Amino acid sequence: MTVRHYRYVGPVDLLSTVKPGEEGYGIGSPGDLIAWLTGRDAAELDEPFTFVVDLTGTLRLAPRRSEHVACAGGAPVxxxxxxxxxxxxxxxxxxxxxxxSTGYCPDVTTWPVVRDALDRAGLEHPDAFTHPVVFRRCPACAERNVVRDDDxxxxxxDTELPTTWNVDPRA
Known part of the structure; x- marks a missing residue:
């Protein structure tokens, strides 16, 4: 199976704010997760967190209001x-x-990689994305789109979008 690397495709100004060495917290075990969650306040625990799976297959977490590109340290995921x-x-x-993730716009086919990262970290999880998001780039105006209701x-x-993932024109 070929694993796709997703490059950052979001606003350039966000990429320029990424500080090397400040990527999201790596989770390799339930103990790592407990250690990281211990530093979160009650309000943070009630909302979703930002995550990436880095190129080594490690799950990285950051607070929800963090940008995915910062969680990834600016690297592909x-x-x-x-x-x-x-x-x-x-x-x-x-x-x-x-x-x-509107910064990386990963395809729904990333589930096996995400699942494997969760498994390696020893975390119980659903059998698939509970909220899959379909991203496409418009071939006419080049805007990134979220496909809703199979439209x-x-x-x-209003140009017709491709049915296969095409967000990164370099991919």
């Missing part, structure tokens, strides 16, 4: 999105998860 945790029977489990038309110029 294997997957990205948002996830939330619930505390159940003495452990944290992934409750909801999506590929929602493959550009929200900006």
């Amino acid at each position: 294997l997957g990205a999105g948002e996830l939330s945790f619930h505390h159940r029977q003495g452990r944290w489990i992934v409750h909801e998860i999506s590929n929602q 493959y038309h550009c929200a900006f110029c």
Whole structure:
């Protein structure tokens, strides 16, 4: 299986704010997750977190209001999105998860890579994205689109969008 690397395709001004060495917190075990969550306040624990799967396959987390590109340290990723945790029977489990990242616009086909990163970290999770997001770039105006209700038309110029992922023109 070929694994796609997703480059940052969001606003250049956000990329310029990324500070080397300040990427998201790497999660390699349930203990890593507990250590990171211990530093979060109650309000943060009630909302989803930003995540990426870096090129080594490591799950990295950051607060929700963090940019995915900052969580990734500006680097390409294997997957990205948002996830939330619930505390159940003495452990944290992934409750909801999506590929929602307008900076990387990862395809829904990233689920196996995300699943593998969660498995390596020893985290219980759903069997698929609970909120999959379909991204496409318009071939006419080059805008990034979120496809809703299987309507493959550009929200900006109404051009028909491709049915296969095409967000990074260099890919």
